[in-house]
Amino acid sequence: xxxxxxxxxxxxxxxxxxxxxxxxxxxxIDSLVLSDVVEASIPQGAPAKTRSVVTDLSDPGAAxxxxxxxxxxxxxxxxxxxxxxxxxxxxxxxxxFDGTRALFEAIRxxxxxxxxxPKLVFTSSIAIFGEPFPDAIPDDFFHxxxxxxGTQKAMGELLLADYSRRGFFDxxxxxxxxxxxxxxxxxxxxxxFFSGILREPLSGKEAKLPVSExxxxxxASPRAAVNFLLHAATxxxxxxxxxxxxxxxxxxATVGEEIEALRRAAGDKAVALIKRxxxxxxxxxxxxxxxxxxxxxxxxxxxxxxxxFDEIITAHIEDELGGKTG
Amino acid sequence: xxxxxxxxxxxxxxxxxxxxxxxxxxxxIDSLVLSDVVEASIPQGAPAKTRSVVTDLSDPGAAxxxxxxxxxxxxxxxxxxxxxxxxxxxxxxxxxFDGTRALFEAIRxxxxxxxxxPKLVFTSSIAIFGEPFPDAIPDDFFHxxxxxxGTQKAMGELLLADYSRRGFFDxxxxxxxxxxxxxxxxxxxxxxFFSGILREPLSGKEAKLPVSExxxxxxASPRAAVNFLLHAATxxxxxxxxxxxxxxxxxxATVGEEIEALRRAAGDKAVALIKRxxxxxxxxxxxxxxxxxxxxxxxxxxxxxxxxFDEIITAHIEDELGGKTG
Numbered sequence: 001x002x003x004x005x006x007x008x009x010x011x012x013x014x015x016x017x018x019x020x021x022x023x024x025x026x027x028x029i030d031s032l033v034l035s036d037v038v039e040a041s042i043p044q045g046a047p048a049k050t051r052s053v054v055t056d057l058s059d060p061g062a063a064x065x066x067x068x069x070x071x072x073x074x075x076x077x078x079x080x081x082x083x084x085x086x087x088x089x090x091x092x093x094x095x096x097f098d099g100t101r102a103l104f105e106a107i108r109x110x111x112x113x114x115x116x117x118p119k120l121v122f123t124s125s126i127a128i129f130g131e132p133f134p135d136a137i138p139d140d141f142f143h144x145x146x147x148x149x150g151t152q153k154a155m156g157e158l159l160l161a162d163y164s165r166r167g168f169f170d171x172x173x174x175x176x177x178x179x180x181x182x183x184x185x186x187x188x189x190x191x192x193f194f195s196g197i198l199r200e201p202l203s204g205k206e207a208k209l210p211v212s213e214x215x216x217x218x219x220a221s222p223r224a225a226v227n228f229l230l231h232a233a234t235x236x237x238x239x240x241x242x243x244x245x246x247x248x249x250x251x252x253a254t255v256g257e258e259i260e261a262l263r264r265a266a267g268d269k270a271v272a273l274i275k276r277x278x279x280x281x282x283x284x285x286x287x288x289x290x291x292x293x294x295x296x297x298x299x300x301x302x303x304x305x306x307x308x309f310d311e312i313i314t315a316h317i318e319d320e321l322g323g324k325t326g
Numbered sequence: 327x328x329x330x331x332x333x334x335x336x337x338x339x340x341x342x343x344x345x346x347x348x349x350x351x352x353x354x355i356d357s358l359v360l361s362d363v364v365e366a367s368i369p370q371g372a373p374a375k376t377r378s379v380v381t382d383l384s385d386p387g388a389a390x391x392x393x394x395x396x397x398x399x400x401x402x403x404x405x406x407x408x409x410x411x412x413x414x415x416x417x418x419x420x421x422x423f424d425g426t427r428a429l430f431e432a433i434r435x436x437x438x439x440x441x442x443x444p445k446l447v448f449t450s451s452i453a454i455f456g457e458p459f460p461d462a463i464p465d466d467f468f469h470x471x472x473x474x475x476g477t478q479k480a481m482g483e484l485l486l487a488d489y490s491r492r493g494f495f496d497x498x499x500x501x502x503x504x505x506x507x508x509x510x511x512x513x514x515x516x517x518x519f520f521s522g523i524l525r526e527p528l529s530g531k532e533a534k535l536p537v538s539e540x541x542x543x544x545x546a547s548p549r550a551a552v553n554f555l556l557h558a559a560t561x562x563x564x565x566x567x568x569x570x571x572x573x574x575x576x577x578x579a580t581v582g583e584e585i586e587a588l589r590r591a592a593g594d595k596a597v598a599l600i601k602r603x604x605x606x607x608x609x610x611x612x613x614x615x616x617x618x619x620x621x622x623x624x625x626x627x628x629x630x631x632x633x634x635f636d637e638i639i640t641a642h643i644e645d646e647l648g649g650k651t652g
Contacts, residue, residue: 146491
C-alpha cells in the first residue's frame with residue numbers, strides 16, 4: 001500500500017505517521033510520503049521507501065506532483081488554523097480551500113485518465129457549526145460557520161462529497177473535536193488555553209485561564225484523533241451513502257471539570273498553577289463555539305473517543321510525559 | 327439607486343426586470359444593467375440608463391467590469407441548470423461556483439479600496455438538500471446535496487455568508503422552490519414536467535407525465551419568485567444575523583393535486599391532454615428530491631408564496647395567457 005500524508009509535520013500528522021510505522025493499519029506499507037510546507041522528520045523504523053516532501057498544496061502543480069505516484073491512501077490534514085485564516089483572508093482561502101480543491105482536482109484528472117481512485121481521509125472541524133445551538137448538536141444540524149476557517153472546511157466537505165459521489169475518489173471527512181491535551185508549544189488557535197491549563201501544570205509550569213470555569217466545550221485526545229483517522233482509512237464507505245462527512249465523538253466538559261480531572265491526576269499543587277486572567281475577547285469568541293454533540297452516526301460506525309476527562313489526561317501523561325507528572 | 331442583474335436573460339431575470347421597471351422597489355432607479363451570457367432584451371419603459379451587457383461572469387476580469395460602476399443592489403441569478411451541471415462537471419463548477427466567487431471577490435477588492443458595500447441577493451436552490459428527508463425539512467436541516475449543481479449552490483451560500491460576516495457586502499441567499507408554472511419552452515431541467523403538465527394543456531397542447539400521481543414536490547410560481555427577490559432586496563439583513571441563507575416558502579403538492587387544480591381551472595378536456603409515459607430514470611431522480619419544507623424562518627421574515635395550487639395556476643393564466651385558457 002502506498003500512503004500519502006499531506007500536513008504530516010503537524011501534531012496530528014506526526015502522531016499518525018508514528019501509528020502507521022507501528023503497523024496500526026492492516027497490510028504492508030510499500031511507500032510513505034510525508035508532505036508539508038515544512039520538512040516532516042522521518043521517524044525511526046520508517047519503511048525504506050519513506051520520503052519527506054516540502055511543498056505547498058496550493059502552489060500550481062503541487063497537487064499533481066504529490067499524486068503522481070498514485071497513492072492508494074491519502075490523509076489530507078493540511079490547513080492553517082482558525083486564528084490565522086481569520087487574520088489573513090486570502091491565505092486562508094488559498095491554503096484551506098484552494099489547496100484542498102487542487103488536490104481533489106488532481107485526483108479527478110488522474111481518475112479520468114487511468115481510473116485511479118484512492119481512499120481519501122480529510123480532517124474537517126466542528127468550526128463548520130455556528131451558534132445558536134441546541135443542547136447537543138445532532139448529526140443533521142446545518143452548517144453555518146462563524147469563521148472563514150469553518151467556511152473553508154465546510155466547502156471542502158461539500159467538494160469531498162461531490163467528488164466521491166461522482167466516483168473520482170473514495171472520500172470521508174471527519175470533524176475533529178478540539179484536541180486536548182495538545183502537546184508542545186502553543187499555536188495560534190484561540191482554543192489553546194483548554195490544553196494549556198492541563199499541559200503546563202502537569203509539567204510544573206503556570207498556565208493562564210482566560211475564561212470562566214463554566215465554559216463548556218467538546219474534546220478528544222490526540223490519541224483519539226489518530227484512532228479516528230485509522231478507523232476512517234479502513235471503514236467501508238458504502239456504509240456512509242452520500243453523506244460522507246461525520247462529526248467525531250468526544251467529551252463535552254467544562255473548564256471546571258477539566259480542572260477537577262487535573263486535581264485527581266496531579267493534586268492541588270498542579271491546580272494551583274492555573275492563574276485566572278479574564279480575557280473578554282477570548283471569552284466572547286469561545287462563547288460562540290459548539291459545546292456538545294450527539295455524534296450518534298460516527299459512534300454507530302465504530303468511531304471511539306474517550307469517555308471521561310480523566311482518560312484524556314491519562315493519554316497525555318502516557319504519550320507525552322513518559323507516565324510521570326510534575 | 328444603481329441596480330445590476332446578473333442572469334437577466336433567464337425567465338426569472340426577465341420577470342424581475344419588468345417588476346423593477348414597474349417601480350416595485352422604493353426609490354428611483356438611476357441605472358439598470360442587465361447582464362447575461364446572451365443579450366438580455368431591454369423592455370419598454372426601462373429607465374434611460376438601462377444597458378444590456380453580454381458577459382460570462384466566470385471569464386477573467388468580467389466580474390470586475392460588472393461592478394466597476396458600483397451598483398448599490400446586485401441580483402445574482404446566473405447559473406447553468408442541474409442537468410447541465412451534472413453532465414458537464416467543469417462547466418458547472420466554472421459557471422455556478424467560480425463565477426459566483428469571482429463576483430464576490432471583485433466586490434471585496436473594491437470594498438478594501440473604497441469601502442464599497444452593496445446589497446447582494448443570490449438565488450440558491452433546494453437542491454442543496456439530499457435525501458433521506460424528514461416529512462417537512464426544517465430550517466436547520468443539514469446540506470448534503472446529491473448533485474454537483476446543489477454542491478455549487480451550497481458552496482456559494484457559504485461564501486455569501488462569510489463575505490457578509492466579514493463586511494465585504496450585505497448578502498442574502500434565497501433557496502427557490504421549483505418554479506411552476508415555468509412559461510415558454512422546456513429547459514434542460516429534469517423537473518420540467520411539473521410545469522409541462524399544466525402549461526401545455528392550458529394552451530390546448532399535449533404534455534407527457536413521466537412519474538406517478540403520488541409524486542410530491544415543492545413549488546412556487548414565477549410571480550412568487552419575483553416577490554421573494556424584491557422582498558430580499560429590501561429586507562433589513564440585521565434580522566438574519568450570520569445565517570444569511572433562507573429556504574423560501576412554497577407549496578408541497580403531489581402531481582395528482584396539480585392535476586386536480588388544472589381540472590378546476592380548465593376542465594376535464596385539459597386534463598385529458600396529459601399523457602402518462604412512465605420514465606423510470608426521471609422517476610428515480612425525482613424520488614431523491616425534497617418534497618416538503620417547514621420554511622418558518624423565511625415566513626416570519628415576511629416572505630410569501632402561494633397558499634394553494636389553484637393560486638399558482640391563476641398566476642400563470644393571468645401573467646402568461648392574458649387571463650384565458652385553452
